[in-house]
Amino acid sequence: VSDNAACNKLFSSDSSLSDCYEFIPVDKFKSACARGLAAGVAGTEVALAKAYVAACQHRYIDVKVPENLVKCTNSDKPYSVGEKFSVKLPSKSADVVLILDTSKQNEGLNKLLQPLIQDLTKEFGSKGIKDVEYHLITYGGVHQWPTHFTVQGKMTFKGKLPPVKFAENPKDDTYPPLENEKLQSYVTAVKEILHDLSLATG
Numbered sequence: 477v478s479d480n481a482a483c484n485k486l487f488s489s490d491s492s493l494s495d496c497y498e499f500i501p502v503d504k505f506k507s508a509c510a511r512g513l514a515a516g517v518a519g520t521e522v523a524l525a526k527a528y529v530a531a532c533q534h535r536y537i538d539v540k541v542p543e544n545l546v547k548c549t550n551s552d553k554p555y556s557v558g559e560k561f562s563v564k565l566p567s568k569s570a571d572v573v574l575i576l577d578t579s580k581q582n583e584g585l586n587k588l589l590q591p592l593i594q595d596l597t598k599e600f601g602s603k604g605i606k607d608v609e610y611h612l613i614t615y616g617g618v619h620q621w622p623t624h625f626t627v628q629g630k631m632t633f634k635g636k637l638p639p640v641k642f643a644e645n646p647k648d649d650t651y652p653p654l655e656n657e658k659l660q661s662y663v664t665a666v667k668e669i670l671h672d673l674s675l676a677t678g
Contacts, residue, residue, distance in 0.1 A: 483524075486524070495537065496537045525541045569605065569609070570609075571611065572611070574589070575615075580643055582642060589637050590637050610633050612624075625640075
């Protein structure tokens, strides 16, 4: 496959990728880019740019995908970097995620949360958003890992904050690795399963 002008530009000396050229050769990436475009593969330039960036960052070389290939997609259509656009507020409902450290030292925050929820609900209501649901993510205290609070089996609540328990962080219960490697692998697997179950059940 012959050289492609778009691929040559992507890996040119003016590209945001150029700081990495001395460390990772671009020939194979340019060739793959040219082949992809010749075959009509959508998103070829973006895919190759991201692949090259990943290879560079793996070697701790900080380069970025060229801005002309980066799009913001959290609106009704993609926008380029630096391009201004408006985001519409939800017309009828909203979800709010609260993240709370339940370590004992933060127990005083409990008195502030309910007024905060009331103020947020009121503010949303003033904008015509009446259906507001809250998610509570806790960590610290008795929760060694982040936990999604459930209320009567539901992942969300409305208006009233559920009871939150604050406690001292658990003591470190780690132990030295077992000398028996096979047994240690079983212990590690069990810990991972218990961790996953804890996250799944809250």
